[in-house]
Amino acid sequence: MAFTCTAEIKDSALDGWEVIGSGGFGQIYKARHRQWCCDVAIKLLHYDDGNSSALLREINMMCTGSSPFVIHVHGVFKGRSPSSGSSTQLGLVMEFMERGSLASLQQTLGGPPPLPLVFRLVHQVALGINYLHSLKPAVLHLDLKPNNVLLDSSLNAKLTDFGLAKFSQSFSRVYKKENNEEWGTLSYMPPEAFEISYSPKRASDIYSFGILLWSIVTGKQPYASKTITCANIVVS
Structure with a gap:
C-alpha cells in the first residue's frame, strides 16, 4: 500500500519517548523530534509486524487532506520503539496536542465548560466534520x-x-456482534447502526455529533448510568 504521507520518520530521529495514552489498540507516545525541535505524538499498535494493514489504512485515511480542525500527520514511523525490543514497528506520527483530549478536560472540570469555550469547541468540531x-x-x-x-x-x-x-462510496457492512473492530462507541452510534445490514452515511456522523454536542454542553457522558454492550442490544 502506498503512502500519501511521504515523510518516513526513523527511531533515530526521536528522543525522550514517553507513554501518554493507551487502549486496546496500542499506545500513544510523546517524543521529541531532534531535527524539527518539537514534540510529536506517535501511535503504535500492541501487536504489529511492521506491516499492519489496519494502521496502514488509518495512515492513508488521515493523509487524505489537510484542515486546521483535523489532526495533522507529520509522516510514518518505521523503526524500534522503547517497548518493541529489536522488532520493527509501523506507526503514525502526528502533531502533539498539549492539552490532551476533550474527555480529559471534562474529567478535570467535573462539569460543563464555560459557554464561550463550549461554542468554540462545538464550532471547531463541526468544521472538522x-x-x-x-x-x-x-x-x-x-x-x-x-x-x-x-x-x-x-x-x-x-x-x-x-x-x-x-470512504462513503460503496461501503456497507453486515452486523457482527462479536467483532469489536466493526463497532464505534455504542453510546454515540445512531440507532440504524444496530440493524442487520448497515450502510454508514454522512448522517451517521451527524447523529454522533449531536450526542457529542450534548456531552460538550453538559460535561456529561451519555447513558452514564447504564451499561451498554453489544450483547444486550436487541436487533429487530
Missing part, C-alpha cells in the same frame, strides 16, 4: 466522541483517530 464530508469521496469518521477530540495549548479542537473511518 464538514471538512471530512466535503472531501471527494467523503470521509466518514464513525467514532466521534470526546476521546477523539484533541486540544492544543489554547484549547482549540481537532479531530483524531481514524481507525474506523471509511
Whole structure:
C-alpha cells in the first residue's frame, strides 16, 4: 500500500519517548523530534509486524487532506520503539496536542465548560466534520466522541483517530456482534447502526455529533448510568 504521507520518520530521529495514552489498540507516545525541535505524538499498535494493514489504512485515511480542525500527520514511523525490543514497528506520527483530549478536560472540570469555550469547541468540531464530508469521496469518521477530540495549548479542537473511518462510496457492512473492530462507541452510534445490514452515511456522523454536542454542553457522558454492550442490544 502506498503512502500519501511521504515523510518516513526513523527511531533515530526521536528522543525522550514517553507513554501518554493507551487502549486496546496500542499506545500513544510523546517524543521529541531532534531535527524539527518539537514534540510529536506517535501511535503504535500492541501487536504489529511492521506491516499492519489496519494502521496502514488509518495512515492513508488521515493523509487524505489537510484542515486546521483535523489532526495533522507529520509522516510514518518505521523503526524500534522503547517497548518493541529489536522488532520493527509501523506507526503514525502526528502533531502533539498539549492539552490532551476533550474527555480529559471534562474529567478535570467535573462539569460543563464555560459557554464561550463550549461554542468554540462545538464550532471547531463541526468544521472538522464538514471538512471530512466535503472531501471527494467523503470521509466518514464513525467514532466521534470526546476521546477523539484533541486540544492544543489554547484549547482549540481537532479531530483524531481514524481507525474506523471509511470512504462513503460503496461501503456497507453486515452486523457482527462479536467483532469489536466493526463497532464505534455504542453510546454515540445512531440507532440504524444496530440493524442487520448497515450502510454508514454522512448522517451517521451527524447523529454522533449531536450526542457529542450534548456531552460538550453538559460535561456529561451519555447513558452514564447504564451499561451498554453489544450483547444486550436487541436487533429487530
